[in-house]
Amino acid sequence: MPTDGMLPNGTPGAILRLWLELRKSTGIIEAKVKAGVKFKVRSAEDLIDKIRARSNELGILIYPYRAPGTGFVVEDGTLATVTERVRAQAVEDGSLLEFEGFGLGADGQDKAGGKAGTYAFKAALIQALLAGGKDNAKALGVVDTDATDSPIEGGVKPKTKQAGPAD
Secondary structure, eight states, X not given: OOSBSBOTTSSBOHHHHHHHHHHHHHOOOOOXXXXXXXXXXXXXXXXHHHHHHHHHHHTEXXXXXXXXXXXEEETTEEEEEEEEEEEEEETTTOOEEEEEEEEEEEESSSOHHHXXXXXXXXXXXXXXXXXXOSSGGGTTSOOOOOSOSSOOTTXXXXXXXXXXXXX
16 A cells, blocks of 8 residues: 555545645644753643544544664663654545654663654654644744754764763
8 A cells, every 4th residue: 555645546545635634623732841851842642632533533543553663771771762654544445644753762761662652653743744833823834943043063072971861
């Protein structure tokens, strides 16, 4: 089955129309202050709460399809990377779209993979729904994620200070 919303016979599948409806109804997922984090974040819970009922009404199944990753045991816990492929599939005709997101997670115990997977899932959907804008005026474009227009002074350098992953 093609993953671009088309049916095997080359005609547009229902998922294209349905995804547009979901995207229109989703709007922006607001970035909020989260304890222990230096910057505002868009939570996976807010995203899921915002799209679950509407995707059910429209007949869109959204699910992780493939999530290869790598885990590492580090001095103070675990570290993981995940590239997660997410599918949005129309119940009506089986047509589907696929999106990918990348996640990096660290944990003082064994939850790094879960953190990385959650971030990758959230990133894929927020980007596919164009739901990450700063405000409604930016919702129609790709939002620049740079915090500043200034380059890092002296460039990016390897880490020299010893530290473990954040809990």
